[in-house]
Amino acid sequence: MTPSASARRAMRKSLAKANLYNMDIALPELKALIAKQFGLTPKHIFVGVGSTEILNAAAFIYGKNGGEILTSDPTFESIHVYGKTIGASLKKVPLRDDFEMDIPALRRAMSRKTKLIYVCNPNNPTGNITPDRKLRSFCEEATKKALAFVDEAYHEYVRDRRYKSLIDMVKAGKNVLVSRTASKIHGLAGMRIGFGIAKPEIVSELEPYMTAMSLNNIVGLRAALASYQDTDHQVFCLRKNNEARKVVTDLLDEMGRQYAPSETNFIFFHTGKPIEQFQAEMQKRGVRVGRPFPPYLDWCRLSLVKPEQMSLFVRAFREVMA
Numbered sequence: 001m002t003p004s005a006s007a008r009r010a011m012r013k014s015l016a017k018a019n020l021y022n023m024d025i026a027l028p029e030l031k032a033l034i035a036k037q038f039g040l041t042p043k044h045i046f047v048g049v050g051s052t053e054i055l056n057a058a059a060f061i062y063g064k065n066g067g068e069i070l071t072s073d074p075t076f077e078s079i080h081v082y083g084k085t086i087g088a089s090l091k092k093v094p095l096r097d098d099f100e101m102d103i104p105a106l107r108r109a110m111s112r113k114t115k116l117i118y119v120c121n122p123n124n125p126t127g128n129i130t131p132d133r134k135l136r137s138f139c140e141e142a143t144k145k146a147l148a149f150v151d152e153a154y155h156e157y158v159r160d161r162r163y164k165s166l167i168d169m170v171k172a173g174k175n176v177l178v179s180r181t182a183s184k185i186h187g188l189a190g191m192r193i194g195f196g197i198a199k200p201e202i203v204s205e206l207e208p209y210m211t212a213m214s215l216n217n218i219v220g221l222r223a224a225l226a227s228y229q230d231t232d233h234q235v236f237c238l239r240k241n242n243e244a245r246k247v248v249t250d251l252l253d254e255m256g257r258q259y260a261p262s263e264t265n266f267i268f269f270h271t272g273k274p275i276e277q278f279q280a281e282m283q284k285r286g287v288r289v290g291r292p293f294p295p296y297l298d299w300c301r302l303s304l305v306k307p308e309q310m311s312l313f314v315r316a317f318r319e320v321m322a
C-alpha cells in the first residue's frame with residue numbers, strides 16, 4: 001500500500017526542515033504517541049531504522065560471544081543473517097506441518113546457553129499465526145531464563161481471533177521485547193521507521209545501539225506521526241489487503257492448491273514446481289514472486305498488491321500452472 005495522504009502531506013512539509021539536525025521534537029512526539037496508543041510510557045519505546053535495526057541490535061547484544069539465539073524455521077531471517085555475522089550460535093526449530101510454531105520443540109530446544117528467543121507472529125514467510133494460548137505460556141516460561149523477542153510486524157493485518165499481541169507482557173514487566181514497524185500497513189518501508197517496545201531497563205540497554213542516536217530521519221518521523229493517527233487509512237488498507245488476498249485464495253481454492261492461512265500482506269502457497277522454475281516462469285509474465293524458503297522448495301511467497309493489480313498474477317498463474 002502507498003503512504004496515506006496525511007503522511008505524504010507531513011513528509012512534504014518536513015522537507016523544508018531537512019537542513020536541521022535535532023531542532024525538531026518529532027522523536028519524543030512519536031514515542032509519546034506510540035506509548036499512548038499501546039497504553040505504555042515513552043520510556044517503553046525506542047525507534048530504529050526500521051524494525052530491522054531493532055532485530056539487529058538484539059541479535060548483537062544477545063548473540064555476541066557465541067550467545068545462543070533460538071528461532072523457528074523458516075522465519076524472518078534478519079536475526080539469522082545478523083547473528084551469523086557476529087558469530088552467534090543459532091538454533092532453529094522447524095515449524096509444524098500446519099506452519100504453527102512447534103512450541104513443545106522450542107521448549108525442549110531451550111538450554112542454559114539460550115540468551116534470546118525470536119518469535120515472529122504472524123510468521124514470515126508463511127503468513128499464519130501461532131495462537132496466543134500456546135505462545136503466551138511458552139513466553140511466560142522462557143522469559144524466566146532469556147529475552148523473548150516478539151516480532152509483530154504484521155500485527156495490524158490479523159483477523160484470526162486466536163491471535164493476541166504480547167505487548168501486555170511488556171506492560172506486566174516481563175522480559176519481552178516486541179517490535180512493530182511503519183513499513184507494512186502504513187506503507188512507509190522506504191522511510192525506515194520501526195519500534196522496539198519493552199520495559200525501560202531493556203530499552204536503556206538496546207537504545208544506545210541505534211545508529212541514529214536520536215537524530216532519526218525527520219521525514220520518516222513526521223510521516224509515521226501522521227500515519228499512526230490516521231486510522232481511516234489503516235482501515236482502508238486492511239480492507240484492500242483482504243480483497244487482494246481473497247482474489248488469490250479464491251484462485252488457489254479453485255485450482256486445488258494448498259496454502260497457509262495468511263494473516264499478513266502476503267500468502268504462502270504450494271505450486272508443486274521447483275521455486276526457481278516457478279519464479280522464472282512468473283517473471284516472464286511480469287510477476288516477481290518470493291525467493292526459495294527451504295525446506296519448502298516447491299512453495300511460493302506472494303506479496304499482495306492492490307486488488308485491481310492482482311489480475312496480472314491470476315493470468316500469469318493460470319498460464320504457468322496450465
Ligand SMILES: Cc1ncc(COP(=O)(O)O)c(C=O)c1O
Binds near residue numbers: 050154183
Ligand atoms: C517479520 C518481519 N519483521 C521485520 C521486518 C523488517 O521490516 P522493517 O525493517 O522495514 O521495519 C520485516 C520485513 O519484511 C518482516 O517481514
